[in-house]
Amino acid sequence: MTNRTVLLERAAQCYVAVGHFAQAADCRERAGHLLAAAALWERAGDPARAADCWRRVGRPLRAAECLEALGKHAEAAECHREAGDALTGGWLLVTRAGQPAAGERMLRSATVGQEGEQVRLDLALALARALGEGGTDGLIRAVDALLDRLPGLPPEQQRRAEQWAVTAAERIDRPDLGATVFTSSYLARVPGVVERWQEWAVRVLGGTAGVPAEPLAH
Structure with a gap:
């Protein structure tokens, strides 16, 4: 390391020791230590600077997390x-x-590779067309196809498919369709569906009347 880099690193260590994470992050970024700087920018509460560092160091998924937190979708x-x-x-x-x-x-x-990815892709394309061109028949068919394949998906793919289908139903203002998705997920015994269904019902419907309190017994 050059003398300048050594001095910047020493300064960063001093700033970390007293909890001045933004100053420490700035020192490490100027020293070229972008991984360390990114983590420190997060600790400093500056996700924008953190995202820039994560992206420059080739960690785009970490950058995406920071940008989503900022609403920069x-x-x-x-x-x-x-x-x-x-x-x-x-x-x-x-x-x-x-x-x-x-x-x-x-x-x-x-x-896409896994079956769950394909059904989510079909759903996402149908939602894009529904929101862009109008008309929901294609989206409803995509939801129906997803629900037909839901029982055969691995648990994590089931959860994501359920989440995307519920989101799609909300985007077209169809709470009845969202309830249908949760019913199918419940009958397929998708892990954690009861808690997600109840939270959704409170947020969207204002209460949990009619929502199961326990998962189906195996």
């Missing part, structure tokens, strides 16, 4: 694409950034 979507996950990136554009056309373009570049 379009930038987060691009980070997901850089990380090779255009499916999640396109979904963010459609559901969070309010950019269904851009989301559809990104989704069409997605490469």
Whole structure:
């Protein structure tokens, strides 16, 4: 290390010792220690600077987390694409950034492998078209197809498929469709569905009347 780098690192250590994380992060960034700087920017409560460092060091998923926390969903979507996950990136554009056309373009570049990814891709494309062009018939068919395949998916893929389908139902203002998704998930014994269903019912319907209190027995 050069003398300047050594001095910056010593300064950073001193700042960390007294809890001045922003100053420490700035020192480590100027020293070229971007991984350490990114973590310190997060501790300092500056996710924007942290995201910049994570991205520059080749950690786009960590950058995406910081950008989503800031509500910068379009930038987060691009980070997901850089990380090779255009499916999640396109979904963010459609559901969070309010950019269904851009989301559809990104989704069409997605490469999927697992069955759960394919049904989520079909759902996301249908939602993008519904929000961009109007009409919900295609989206309802995509939800129905997803629910038919839900019981055969691995648990984590089940949970994500359920989450995306519920979100899609909310985006087109169809709480009845959301309830149908949770019912299917409940009958498929998806782990944790009761808690998610109850939280959704309180938030969307104002109460949990009719929502099961316990999962189905095996």
